[in-house]
Amino acid sequence: MTRTRFAPSPTGFLHIGSLRTALYAYALAKHDKGDFILRIEDTDQKREVKGSTEAIQKTLTKFGLNYDEFYIQSERLDLYKKAAEKLVRDNHAFYCDCKPKNAKEEGFSTDLKDPCRDKGLTTGAIKLKVPENKVLTYRDFVHKKEISWNSDTVYDATLIKSDGFPTYHLAAMVDDIEMGITHILRGHDWLPSTPIHLLVFEYLGGIRPEIGHLTDILSGETGKKLSKRRDSVFAEQFIDEGYLPEALLNFIMLLGWAPKDNRELFTLPEFVKAFDINGFQEANPKFFREKLDWFNGFYIRKLSVDELLEKLKLDDTQKNKSIVKLTQDRMKKLFDFKSLTSFFFEEPVVDKKLLGKNYKEHLKKTVDAFENGIPLDQVPKDNNFKVGDFFMDLRIAITGMKFTPPINESIEILGKEVSLKRLRNIID
RNA sequence: GGCCCCGUCGUCUAGUGGCUAGGACGCUGGGUUUUCAUCCCAGAAAUCGUGGGUCCGAUCCCCACCGGGGUCACCA
Numbered sequence: 001m002t003r004t005r006f007a008p009s010p011t012g013f014l015h016i017g018s019l020r021t022a023l024y025a026y027a028l029a030k031h032d033k034g035d036f037i038l039r040i041e042d043t044d045q046k047r048e049v050k051g052s053t054e055a056i057q058k059t060l061t062k063f064g065l066n067y068d069e070f071y072i073q074s075e076r077l078d079l080y081k082k083a084a085e086k087l088v089r090d091n092h093a094f095y096c097d098c099k100p101k102n103a104k105e106e107g108f109s110t111d112l113k114d115p116c117r118d119k120g121l122t123t124g125a126i127k128l129k130v131p132e133n134k135v136l137t138y139r140d141f142v143h144k145k146e147i148s149w150n151s152d153t154v155y156d157a158t159l160i161k162s163d164g165f166p167t168y169h170l171a172a173m174v175d176d177i178e179m180g181i182t183h184i185l186r187g188h189d190w191l192p193s194t195p196i197h198l199l200v201f202e203y204l205g206g207i208r209p210e211i212g213h214l215t216d217i218l219s220g221e222t223g224k225k226l227s228k229r230r231d232s233v234f235a236e237q238f239i240d241e242g243y244l245p246e247a248l249l250n251f252i253m254l255l256g257w258a259p260k261d262n263r264e265l266f267t268l269p270e271f272v273k274a275f276d277i278n279g280f281q282e283a284n285p286k287f288f289r290e291k292l293d294w295f296n297g298f299y300i301r302k303l304s305v306d307e308l309l310e311k312l313k314l315d316d317t318q319k320n321k322s323i324v325k326l327t328q329d330r331m332k333k334l335f336d337f338k339s340l341t342s343f344f345f346e347e348p349v350v351d352k353k354l355l356g357k358n359y360k361e362h363l364k365k366t367v368d369a370f371e372n373g374i375p376l377d378q379v380p381k382d383n384n385f386k387v388g389d390f391f392m393d394l395r396i397a398i399t400g401m402k403f404t405p406p407i408n409e410s411i412e413i414l415g416k417e418v419s420l421k422r423l424r425n426i427i428d
Numbered sequence: 429g430g431c432c433c434c435g436u437c438g439u440c441u442a443g444u445g446g447c448u449a450g451g452a453c454g455c456u457g458g459g460u461u462u463u464c465a466u467c468c469c470a471g472a473a474a475u476c477g478u479g480g481g482u483c484c485g486a487u488c489c490c491c492a493c494c495g496g497g498g499u500c501a502c503c504a
Contacts, residue, residue: 009504044503100502108429108500125502143433153431153500161502168504192432192499213433216497220439225498251440254452258441262451281441284497288439291453301466329466340465380462391462403464 002034003182006060006067007172009041010052014059016233016287017187017217017226020252024214025185026065027275034182038067039175042074043165059235063245064268071179073171080166083174083204084126084159092203093128093159095121100162114156126160128169128199136195141183142212142280149195157196169196177206184211188284189225215256215281220288233287242333244311247296255285265298297332312337319344322413326405340405344413348400350426358385359393363423366394370420376408397426 004025008018029036038060040053053072060067073080087093096116101109117129130151137148159170166174176184191213201208216225226233238248246267253271254264257279266274300308305324306316311334314320327340342348356362362385369379380390395407398419404410411419 007504011504041504047503096502098502102501102503110430112500127502140433147432149431155500158502163502165502167502172504187504188433188498190499190504194432215434218497223496254440256440260442262442264440264452283434285440288453291440294453297466327465330464332465377462387462389462395463401464405464407462 001180001182002029002032003037003180004029004034004185005037005039005176005179005181006065007039007041007175007186008056009044009047010056011047011049012052012228013055013234013236015226015228016235016238016252019059019063019235019248020217020255021185021187021214022060022065023063023249023252023271024257024280025183027272028183028185028277030272031275035068036065037069037071037179037181039071039179040073041168041171042072043167043171045163045165055236062239063235063249069179071175073166073175076171076175077165079178080171080174081160081164084166084170087128087159087200087203088126090203091129092199093126094119095124096127096158097121097124100125109155112153112155117156125158125162127156127158128196130154130156130196130199136198138194138198138208138211140191140212141210141277142185142214143282144278144280147191147194151195151199154195154199157193159200169193169200173197173200173204176209177201177204181209184209186211186213188213188216212280215284217255218284218286220286223286225284226287231287242335243292243296244299244334247292247299250299251292251295255287256281293332300331300334301329303328319413322409323405326409326413330405343399343401343404344410347422348398350397350400350422352426354396354402355426356389356393358389359397360427361385362390362393363397363427367420367423367427370416370423376411398422 006022006025008014026036038057040056042048042053084093088095094114094117096114098114098116113130114127116124116127132152134151135148136151136154137146139146157169158167160166175181194211194213197211198208218224219226219231222230228234235248239245249268250266253266258281259274259276259279263274303311305321305328308324308328309316309320312324314324323341323344327337330340331337361383365379365383365385366376368374369376374382376394379385380387391407392402395404396402398407398411398414
């Protein structure tokens with residue numbers, strides 16, 4: 001039975017890269033009818049942001065990534081403590097009372113082995129005792145190759161902090177074993193610390209899951225890894241901007257994974273079905289929005305009128321339905337609806353410079369046609385107007401814009417009274 | 429700097445020891461249309477990072493280089 005997990009730390013909203021990791025982990029499990037587990041890694045109390053666990057749950061649900069099991073690491077502390085004590089007992093870990101260091105401020109350290117490793121202390125933080133000159137190897141299922149290190153390049157990583165909380169290096173491995181995780185799928189930033197995890201797995205005993213490291217998504221602007229701070233890339237934010245979850249998901253699917261048959265359109269169930277663990281990409285993709293916009297337009301067009309009405313939070317009136325029908329093909333984002341249709345709801349400001357030379361003649365004859373019940377299509381024929389010019393003047397007079405939904409249908413929705421009023425405003 | 433990952437059209441990517449290197453987005457042109465959009469058709473766009481090998485033959489295998497990315501915490 002395939003079991004995968006998505007293990008975010010509750011430090012904010014769902015990063016687009018995290019969403020992708022969750023999606024792939026979900027597909028990996030569900031393709032084999034396995035379980036997808038959500039595990040909140042809240043072992044750093046300082047960084048925790050209130051409400052983010054709920055936000056993550058809500059967002060995953062919104063995208064259809066439903067999980068079968070749910071865990072919170074801070075509720076499992078004794079498990080990690082016991083594991084660490086076992087490692088100390090087995091002489092694979094040791095207590096340490098050194099002052100914590102922060103590499104960001106202190107720079108690179110060349111001394112990999114901790115001074116406390118042979119002191120035989122019995123209190124303090126607990127660190128991994130990394131063996132000398134040992135080759136550490138695993139096969140990465142994303143990269144489809146063996147990756148290895150010499151343990152001499154690995155530092156004695158902290159397993160339990162002095163506040164008693166475990167670090168990722170311990171907690172995640174304990175949980176992955178305990179929860180029977182078969183495949184660890186995680187961000188590429190974890191690759192360098194994998195030798196630590198290999199040792200922890202080995203010393204803990206039990207079956208080690210397969211491990212795979214996803215590519216980083218790079219910013220199209222900077223070429224660097226997308227960052228929460230610099231780039232605006234939260235899943236929630238895309239939704240707020242008028243992207244459909246199914247569009248974002250479809251876009252994300254292809255940023256780091258591809259099928260052999262060039263297919264590009266997938267609903268979530270279709271993706272799960274087509275998913276193949278060998279389809280992962282090894283090179284870092286850049287994040288550009290053009291294709292996302294296309295996906296979004298595509299999925300908007302596929303919506304039924306009622307569905308679109310609901311997405312736009314519009315009342316189910318006949319008028320709204322008609323307007324939606326006219327604009328559906330023209331929307332790239334849900335947000336576009338507002339600018340596309342404002343003239344239906346409020347008097348447009350008409351810039352007369354946009355109108356053609358003969359606009360007065362055009363509009364006068366249109367008013368006549370309205371009053372006498374003559375179809376608008378008839379007007380240019382009867383008066384020898386150039387069809388395009390005539391309708392363009394009409395369009396601008398009614399909507400204030402050059403690019404609009406079909407003008408005849410729009411006028412129908414607006415009604416005779418309103419339309420006439422707008423025409424007269426301009427002629428007089 | 430040490431360690432590690434990566435390198436096919438602008439972008440996302442398919443591909444195999446021998447192909448006109450395929451698709452999609454975007455772009456350009458055309459058709460449909462009273463505008464725009466949709467839809468349809470066509471086109472431009474990748475000397476497969478560079479230089480060496482191996483081979484009858486390399487985008488595909490090997491090496492070097494260059495370039496890009498990541499990471500070096502009692503954060504995850």
